[in-house]
Structure formats: C-alpha cells, structure tokens
Amino acid sequence: MNFCPQKDKPMRKSILNAILLLGLASLPVGCAGCGEDVPGPDPEPASPPEPEADTYCQDQGFTSHAFNTDTGGALFGDLAEDFTVNEYSGDTFTLSEAWTGCDSYIFFSYFSYMDANARNQMDTLWASDFAGILQSGTRNVHYFYISEEMDASAREGRMYMMQTNFDTALQTLFGEDTDEIDFWTSRFHFVTDQLTAVEGGVGDFAIDYLVYRNNADPVDLGDRGQAYPPPPTSFAIDRNQRWDPVGSLSEYVGGPENLKMAAFNSAFYNHRAELKAHLAAQTDITVVELVDEMVTARVFNKDVTLPDADAMATMDTFEIDVEITCPHRNPFGCSEWDRIARMSLCTEYDAADIDTCTASTEIVRWITPYWRRGTRHWVMDASPFLALIKDGGVQRFRIEMGPAWERATERHATMSVRLSNQDKGLISQSVLRAFGGGTFNADYNSTHVPFTFTPPSDATRVEIVTIISGHGQTSGNNCAEWCNHMHFFTVNGSDTPHEVSYSDIGNDVGCAARADEGAMPGQWGNWPQSRAGWCPGLPVETVRFDITGEITLGSENTLTYEASFNGNTPAGGDISKNTYVVWYQ
Structure with a gap:
C-alpha cells in the first residue's frame, strides 16, 4: 500500500525524519504515489435501508459510549481520533466504522532494534502464546499487531507469520467451532501499515510519543539511578x-514480558467504563467534594460540610469515591510502591488547625499501585460508619496515600463523599473499635484482650466489621504479605468463629484476574500475584459478619479474637487491622 501525508499536515515528513529511537533505524519520510490523481468515491446509494438496532453491548450487559468526533490529542487520557489501518488479510479497519461503544482496542508495537539482545526480547515478546492472550482478556476487545519496520516486505512477512500462527492457534483452541473462530478472527488485526505512517489517531499518537521519548529527561530515582520512559511496546x-x-x-x-499481560487491561477498562456509567446514572445522590486538584502530599486533611442532622438521618448509604490519575508520560514519575492508603474520619481535632487529627477512625482502605501511568477509580462502601457522621455539618477527613516521608510525586486526586437512601431498612447507629493489628509474632494474640459491648435492646442488626491486610516478608515464610494468616472472631464463646483467611496466596495471576474489580494492570512491579488480603492498585475489602443471632440485645456480650499462621503460632510481618462492632436500626 502507498501512503501520502495529508496536505494539512506538512510537518509529518520533517518529524518522521527527525525521530531516532535507541538502536532503531530512522523513520521513513518518503511515500510512493504522492500527488497522483485519486479517483473520487463512488456515489452513495439512494435511500439506504434503516439499519437494525445493534444490541451487541446490551447483550453483554455493558453500557455504550457514542463515538466522539471532537479534536483529540496524543497524551494519555486524551481523546483518540479516528484512524484506518490495512490488514494482511486484505481488510481495512476504521475505528469510527467498527465502533460499538463498549469495546476497547489494544495495540502491540514491533520495533526492529539493532542491539541483538533487544531484538531477541522483542521477537520473544511477539511469540507470546495466543491462548494466553485470549484467556487473560475479555471478549469485548480488539488486538492490533503493528510494526515500525521501514521495509514494507519485512512488515508483510512478519504479519504473514503472525496471521499463520494465529490461524493455527484458533484451530487448536476451537476445532470445528466456526462461530468462535470467526469471532476471534474479527478481533485480531495484523496490520501491514508502518506504525508511524498510519494516518489518523494511531500514527499521530505514536509519532508524538516517540518524539517525546527521544527528548525526555530521565526521572531521578536517587541511589537507584535514572529511569527513562519506556518505548510504546503496547x-x-x-x-x-x-x-x-x-x-x-x-x-x-x-x-519475561508476555503480551497476555496487556490483555488484562480489557477487564480493567470494563471496570472503569461501567463505574463511570453507573455513577452518571444515579439519582437522588448527595455528593460532597473532598478534593479535586493536583497533589504531591501523601497525607493531608480536608474539612467538608455535610447535610444537617435531619437530612443525614434519612441516609442509609455512605460511599467514598476515589479517582487518582498519574499524568506523567514516564511511569517512573508516578508513585513507585504498593503502600497502604486509607481514608479516616477525624473524631478529635482542632477546628482552627487543618493539620490536626488527634483521633480518627479508618473507614476505607486501598493499596497504591506500583509505577503506573493513567487513572484508577473505585467507589468504596463505608455505610457501617454512617453513625460517625450522623450529626452532619462540618466533618474532617484524613487522607493517606502512603507514608508522608516517601518521595513526593504529583498526581491528580478526585475524591468525594456520596450519600443516599437505597431503601436498605438499616442505618448505622453506633461504631465501637474492638481490635487493632500489630506485629505478627508469638506475642500477637496476647495483646488482643476480649472486647465487651452492650447493644441497645431496639437494635435490629449487629455486625463485626473488619479491614485487614498483611504486610512484610519475613525470611522463610514471607509473612505477612505472602502467607495465609487466619483470623478468628468468636462471639460469646460460640463453637463456630467467624473466619478471615487467604488460601489463594501465590496465585501467579490472582490479582491480575481482579482487573474487572479495578485492580490496575501494567504496574512496574510484582502486581499480578495474590497477597494476603490485598492487591496493589485495589481497595482492601471491608469484611462484615452479621452476629445479631449470636448476641443478647440490651445485655453485655463478649467478642474474642485470635490469629494463626496456617493454624500455628503467628510467624512474622505485620497485620494492619481495624475491627469494629456496629449496630443498626
């Protein structure tokens, strides 16, 4: 195929001429057939038939998003403009024409490095098993294999090889199931165009990023050296x-790198899109903004004004909406570690000093991702803690996104309180903290004495509410991040304790498989594997046990707690835990 720069983009040739990647051949600047007369399009048929309603998204249970024709950009988070690519099969793909409103589009870029090791790594990456990609991704996704090789015959040869391997893989996976073979054939695109020569959004994006990468300063990581932005491999x-x-x-x-790891993003994109649509569709919600700004501080307080007590008395649902974006094009400009992040309600503080929060109650927790550009977004249920804000008015929240001493990194934080009545018939009336965590050693259990509580006689539900995550990597057992520590809560001496444990420790893709819950793929760290109660880039579950049938209302009750390592003595690391008794009416 011959490609000509658009008349309104005279800079493309000079830009392409200028780009040099590390060990890469320079990009092409010429094109065949430029300036030749091109026949006009065939006339459109008169009165085309009315198309049938497309139920593709609805059939999968997804909302849809209309194609946007506005002017886009080339930064992460910018609108992607339309593009057209030519495929080895002879087909063409145009984004606007194929747009369903609920698909995502993942690109794999091949670069022909001069360095033998880099070239071998690239070849190994592109040899990633197709079965792994299919198993790791969702169905509502397209994959594009596209090369930056200058030579057209080299690109076509590469795409012939990829197409042949793909067809063989489909036969192996699906045999005579032609419906599945046809479906996935329509979803994998082996592109013969050169990456930076694609007219439209994809080519513009690639050129802009490569120019940036060629001129970008590294991120200074102190004694760990300097980190340059990675190539746009995907x-x-x-x-x-x-x-x-x-x-x-x-x-x-x-x-090793494997293209299947990119496929997990398709589930993550579903999470983000469906959460956004869900929030937009909600009605009768009171939203109180906590923060919407660029921040570098990891720990800070925010005062907000909630509805008055009468209005609060009608609310049965209390949610925390957290959306954080690392805007840097170099991922190493983002926060680098999987740290505990949380939001707490300050229960004692000096109203005249915004930095004070002398006593607080944790209401939600999440874990920060390793280096990862882009946006993560979750809504966490804090309804058990409504009792703490039932008076409404001015309330102070403490926000922690890792330790205050860690390297400052700039990110955009958008956080809000969402209050509503979802007709649950239950509203939190009291929150009592029963237990904390601590060093997970032989003395751990002796530091947690029984907790007594007396719920009122008119309470309609009583719960244990606990937030637990294990941290540290003790030699020999990797406790308490990578070991199965077990937690037992017993009410009034019952023979059946309520248990929290983690049997999925070490699953190679246990956290990656939770991308549909909002676990952020593509972190530059050990993010895919299962941990003890948490995943990098994901909220920590607030576990709730209904103990109404085990207690005596209006009388004193006793809650005991102990923990073990695989049924034995606690064996190292730290348990970050807050456990509460909550009752409702």
Whole structure:
C-alpha cells in the first residue's frame, strides 16, 4: 500500500525524519504515489435501508459510549481520533466504522532494534502464546499487531507469520467451532501499515510519543539511578475512547514480558467504563467534594460540610469515591510502591488547625499501585460508619496515600463523599473499635484482650466489621504479605468463629484476574500475584459478619479474637487491622 501525508499536515515528513529511537533505524519520510490523481468515491446509494438496532453491548450487559468526533490529542487520557489501518488479510479497519461503544482496542508495537539482545526480547515478546492472550482478556476487545519496520516486505512477512500462527492457534483452541473462530478472527488485526505512517489517531499518537521519548529527561530515582520512559511496546484506546499506556508487560519483576499481560487491561477498562456509567446514572445522590486538584502530599486533611442532622438521618448509604490519575508520560514519575492508603474520619481535632487529627477512625482502605501511568477509580462502601457522621455539618477527613516521608510525586486526586437512601431498612447507629493489628509474632494474640459491648435492646442488626491486610516478608515464610494468616472472631464463646483467611496466596495471576474489580494492570512491579488480603492498585475489602443471632440485645456480650499462621503460632510481618462492632436500626 502507498501512503501520502495529508496536505494539512506538512510537518509529518520533517518529524518522521527527525525521530531516532535507541538502536532503531530512522523513520521513513518518503511515500510512493504522492500527488497522483485519486479517483473520487463512488456515489452513495439512494435511500439506504434503516439499519437494525445493534444490541451487541446490551447483550453483554455493558453500557455504550457514542463515538466522539471532537479534536483529540496524543497524551494519555486524551481523546483518540479516528484512524484506518490495512490488514494482511486484505481488510481495512476504521475505528469510527467498527465502533460499538463498549469495546476497547489494544495495540502491540514491533520495533526492529539493532542491539541483538533487544531484538531477541522483542521477537520473544511477539511469540507470546495466543491462548494466553485470549484467556487473560475479555471478549469485548480488539488486538492490533503493528510494526515500525521501514521495509514494507519485512512488515508483510512478519504479519504473514503472525496471521499463520494465529490461524493455527484458533484451530487448536476451537476445532470445528466456526462461530468462535470467526469471532476471534474479527478481533485480531495484523496490520501491514508502518506504525508511524498510519494516518489518523494511531500514527499521530505514536509519532508524538516517540518524539517525546527521544527528548525526555530521565526521572531521578536517587541511589537507584535514572529511569527513562519506556518505548510504546503496547498502548490502548479504552472504552471511553481515551489513550491508555497499558504499562509493563512483565509477569513479575525481572521476569519475561508476555503480551497476555496487556490483555488484562480489557477487564480493567470494563471496570472503569461501567463505574463511570453507573455513577452518571444515579439519582437522588448527595455528593460532597473532598478534593479535586493536583497533589504531591501523601497525607493531608480536608474539612467538608455535610447535610444537617435531619437530612443525614434519612441516609442509609455512605460511599467514598476515589479517582487518582498519574499524568506523567514516564511511569517512573508516578508513585513507585504498593503502600497502604486509607481514608479516616477525624473524631478529635482542632477546628482552627487543618493539620490536626488527634483521633480518627479508618473507614476505607486501598493499596497504591506500583509505577503506573493513567487513572484508577473505585467507589468504596463505608455505610457501617454512617453513625460517625450522623450529626452532619462540618466533618474532617484524613487522607493517606502512603507514608508522608516517601518521595513526593504529583498526581491528580478526585475524591468525594456520596450519600443516599437505597431503601436498605438499616442505618448505622453506633461504631465501637474492638481490635487493632500489630506485629505478627508469638506475642500477637496476647495483646488482643476480649472486647465487651452492650447493644441497645431496639437494635435490629449487629455486625463485626473488619479491614485487614498483611504486610512484610519475613525470611522463610514471607509473612505477612505472602502467607495465609487466619483470623478468628468468636462471639460469646460460640463453637463456630467467624473466619478471615487467604488460601489463594501465590496465585501467579490472582490479582491480575481482579482487573474487572479495578485492580490496575501494567504496574512496574510484582502486581499480578495474590497477597494476603490485598492487591496493589485495589481497595482492601471491608469484611462484615452479621452476629445479631449470636448476641443478647440490651445485655453485655463478649467478642474474642485470635490469629494463626496456617493454624500455628503467628510467624512474622505485620497485620494492619481495624475491627469494629456496629449496630443498626
């Protein structure tokens, strides 16, 4: 195929001429057939038939997003403009024409490095098993294999090989199931165009990023050296038609890259799109903004004014909406560690000093991701803690996104309180803290004495509410991040304690498989594997046990707690835990 720069983009040739990647051949600047007369399009048929309603998104249970024809950009999070690519099969793909409103689009870029090791790594990456990609991703996704090789015959040869391997893989996976074969054939695109020569959004995005990368200063990581931005080996257009970096393709730190790791993003894009649509569709919600600004501080307080006590008395649902974006094009400009993040309600503080919060109650927790550009977004249920804000008015929240001493990194934080009545018939009336955590050693259980409480006689429900995550990597057992520590809560001496445990420890993709819950793929760290009660880039579950049938209302009751390591003595690390008794009316 011959490609000509558009008349209104005279700078493309000079830009392409200027780009040099590390060990890469320079990009092409010429094109065949430019300036020749091109026949006009065939006339459209008169009165085309009315198309049938497309139920593709609805059939999968997804909302849809209309194609946006506004002017886009080339930064992560910017609107992706339309593009057309030519495929080895002879087909063409145009984004606007194929747009369903609920698909995502993931690109795999091939670069022909001069360095033998880099070239071998690229070849190994592109040899990633197709079965792994299919198993790791969702159905509502397209994959594009596209090369930056200058030579057209080299690109066509590469795409012939990829197409042949793909067809063989489909036969192996699906045999005579022609419906599945046809479906996936329509979803994998082996592109013969050169990456930076694609007219439209994809080519413009690639050129802009490569120019940036060629001129970018590294991020100074102190004694760990300097980190330059990575090549665009993979990138994506999400369901909201926005550019996303996809991120690292490593299965673990220091391990091989595999294209299947990019596929997990398709579930993550579903999470983001459906959450956004869900929030937009909600009615009768009171939203109180906590923060909407660029922040570098990891720990800070925010005062907000909630509805008055009468209005609060009608609310049965209390949610915390957290959306955080690392805007840097170099992922190493983002926060680098999987730290505990939380939001707490300050119960004692000096109203005249915004920095004070002398006593607080944790209401939600999440874990920050390793280095990852882009946006993560979750809504966490804090309804058990409504009792703490039932008076309404001015309330102070403490926000922690890691330790205050860690390297400052700039990010955009949008957080809000969402209050509503969902007709649950239960509203939290009292929150009592029963237990904390601590060092997970032989003395751990002796530091947790029984807790007594007396719920009122007119309470309609009583719960144990607990937030637990294990941290630290003790030699020999990797406790308490990578070990199965077990937690037992017993009410009034019952023979059946309520248990929290973690049997999925070490699952290689246990956290990656939770991308549909909002676990952020592509982190530059050991993000895919299961931990003890948490995943990097995901909220920590607030576990709730209904103990109404085990207690005596209006009388004193006793709650005991103990923990073990696989049924034995606690064996190292730290348990970050807050456990509460909550009753409702």
